[in-house]
Amino acid sequence: MEYKFVVTGFWVVLLVLLALLSHRVDSEPTQDKQALLAFISQIPHANRLQWNASDSACNWVGVVCDSNRSFVFSLRLPAAGLVGQIPANTIGNLAQLRILSLRANRLSGQIPSDFSNLKLLRSLYLQNNKFSGEFPASIPVLTRLNRLDLSNNNFTGSIPYSINNLTQLSGLLLENNGFTGTLPSISNLSLVNFNVSYNRLNGSIPASLSKFPASSFAGNLALCGGPLPPCNPFFPSPSPSPSSIPLPHQNPPPKNPKKLSKAAIIGISVGSVVLLLVLLLILILCLRKSRGKAAKTQKPPATARSAAVAEAGTSSSKDDITGGSGEGERNKLVFFGGGIYSFDLEDLLRASAEVLGKGSVGTSYKAVLEEGTTVVVKRLKDVVVNKKEFEMHLDALGKIKHDNVVPLRAYYYSKDEKLLLSDYMSAGSLSALLHGSRGSGRTPLDWDNRLRIALTTAKGLAHLHVSSKIVHGNIKASNILLRHDPPAAASVSDFGLIPLFASSTQPSRAAGYRAPELLDTRKPTFKSDVYSFGVLLLELLTGKSPIQASLGEEGIDLPRWVQSVVREEWTAEVFDVELMRYHDVEEEMVQTLQIAMGCVSTVPDQRPLMNDVVRMIEDMMSRDDGLRQSSDDPFRGSDGYTPPQGSRTPPPPALTP
Structure with missing residues (x-):
């Protein structure tokens, strides 16, 4: 009996696990999907949304789910042609929502009270709509908000002190509304972006907000203090001294008609002059103001620019x-x-x-x-x-x-x-990676990654030359950008822009990488690109920047310096000292040096084509027998290339420099 119970319990546990696993694989945010369908069915919108009820909500335009596809993580519908008021019991039911952007639509009315259900919301973008009413009461309860943008709407009323409940807020943008009253003191230390310009606020700016620039408060004519001009002091006039107050039954002293006549004449004269000066000043100010208005747009800019x-x-x-x-x-x-x-x-x-x-x-x-x-x-x-x-x-x-x-x-x-x-390529440029912070604590760029950069850069240039018939014209290390995935994979940028500029300025561009014939022709070619790539290879091998003033002797460029060292049979002196720590790579470095010297030949016709350069680098890599390859090497075996097993073969014949 006990055995039967144990077996039955085992099958129950197994069925539960299978059910959970099935739910995880086929997960669909059912409740969130219903809320979104209710929203889109009740509000006019642009045709580009095209949410298909038979498809997963995670595949809809503007909808992003979590990794398990169990809830809607973000809803971004900017400029989607949404019109009218947000229906209740729709978006407010997306309880797991982190990001909501409905900016640049024609939404109107008040924010639904059920927005208070969005307890996990971090970013709320409702700017450039037609929302109205007082500051939404549902927002101060969203204590995880990091950024709130209600700018360019028709909100009115005061800004509540309860905004201090948003302790994680780093951005609060309320400009171009109709908010009135005084500014509350906001003590949030994490607030770095703040703007209430062009509202109807009054009173003094709290000390906690005075750290923000005057542009954050512009357009509020009754605001003062902080970065704006100081507030006018308001004190009652001092009481007159008892000796100057006439007693109830005391007759005033007799007046001297002659003295009063002189005082009156002087007062009238001075008053007339002052009045004329004031009228003249007002006239000048009015003229300047009218000219200033004619020179500006009718509405001041909403925010500070980039x-x-x-x-x-x-x-x-x-x-x-x-x-x-x-x-x-x-x-x-x-x-x-x-x-x-x-x-x-x-x-x-x-x-x-x-x-x-x-x-x-x-x-x-x-x-x-x-x-x-x-x-x-x-x-x-x-x-x-x-x-x-x-x-x-x-x-x-x-x-x-x-x-x-x-x-x-x-x-x-x-x-x-x-x-x-x-x-934006977050891994930065080859120039920064190769030459930046060459001191203690630096992680050197190893040979495998340098070789990957050389190959992927060559592939990019070969595509420009062969498939697109485009001359890059500005090849240099700062225009070689890197990706994290796969590691050290390079992409070329700033390609094909030279025809947009005057030919007289060409020799000044890409100094150190420029082919010698450009001093005369001033027109980049496929062959001049090959020369620049050869300089880039030398830069990877030597660790030296080709745009530095001199290398060993005044004014010598990188290719001439390498040639002089190789000519004296000091080839080992060419290579970057950071490469000396790696073993069994000398042969590949020498072969790469030979390819580079062929690319920087002074005679353009003696330089190889870029697709030939790609083939030479790949052929050189295919000779690697894998003896120095580690199991977690991020370079070997990527890009569809798996190095064959076998012994190294002698290097190819040296290319004529």
Whole structure:
């Protein structure tokens, strides 16, 4: 009997485990799906959503589920054509929601009270809608909120003190509404982005908020203190002294008519002069004010603009970044087909930005948009082609797709501004990895990773040359960007931009990597790209930057320095000291040096083609017998390449430098 009970219990446990496993595999956020279907069925929306009720909600546009597909993690529907009031018992039922973005729609009315159910919400973006009513009472209970943006709506009433319940808040944006009353004292130390500009607030700014710039409070005519001008003191006039107050039955002293007459004349004269001066001053101020209004747009900018624009020396107005162009050009980022981003110029200008580097074709910025999207914005300088030529050339570049070429995502053109947008590569550039912080504590770039970088860079350039018929024209270590997955895989950036600039400026570009014939022809070619890639190989081998002033003797460039060392049969002195710690790699380094010397031949016709360079590097790697390969080597066996077993063979014949 006891045995039978044990067997029965075993089968029960097994069935329960199978049921749990089946639920995990076929998981579907059923309740969240019902809430979303109720929402989309009750509110007008754009046709692009096309939520299919028979499909998983995790596959719908704008919906992201957790890794187990058991609940909706984020709902992003920016500019989705949503119109009207958010229905109750819809979005408020997404109890596990972390991110909600309904910005740039035409939503109106009040925020539903059931938003208080979103206890795990971290980011709430409702800006650029038509919401109205007082500050939503459901928001202060969302204590995990990190960012709240209610800007550019029609909210009224006061900003409640209960906003202090949001202790994790780092961004609070309430500008361009109709909030009234005084500002509450917000003691949240984690608050770094704050804006209440262009409301109807009054009173003094609390000391806890005075750390923010004046632009955060602009447009509130009755606000004072803090970064704004100090508040006017309000004290009653001092009481008159008893001796100056006439007693009830005391007759006033007799007046001297002559003295009063003189005082009156002087007073009238002085008063007339003062009045004329005041009238003249008022007239001057009115003239200046009317001229200022004519020069500005009718509504002041909603927020401070991107740090990229400020760093570049332009003002914060949208007209500055668009070059004062017509309304048709404003807010128009041109995205290439199949783009993965959906934002406009206004979003880009609102993003936080930092300078990544200043190159020969412009300055690059890392821009982090409000919802965490990160892109690279390159602000081009000295562009000489017209708009039509610019757009035709960029359309051709935007069609290039390859794993080892950084894709262009969008561009912007106006009279005064030309911008290019591409993906942000978090692993940084080869230049930073190879030359940055060469001191104690540095993790050296090992040979396997350098070889991977060389091969993947060559593949990217070969694709540009063979498949796209595009000359890169600006090959250098800072334009070789790296990915974390797979490790040390490289992609080339800033390709094909040289035709946009004046030919007279070409010799100054990519100094140290420039082929010698460009001093005369000034026109980059496939062969000059090969030369630049050869310099890049030498940079990987030597660890030396080709743009430094001198190498051993005044003014000598990297290829000439390597040739002089090899000529004296001191080949070992060429290689980076950081490579000396690795064993059994000398043969590959020598073969790579031979390939590099062939690429930097002074005669262009003696240089190999880029697809031949790819083949030579792959052939060299195929000779590796795997003796130095470790079991967890992240380089070997990737990209579909598995090194064959066997002994090393002699190196290929040396290429003529």
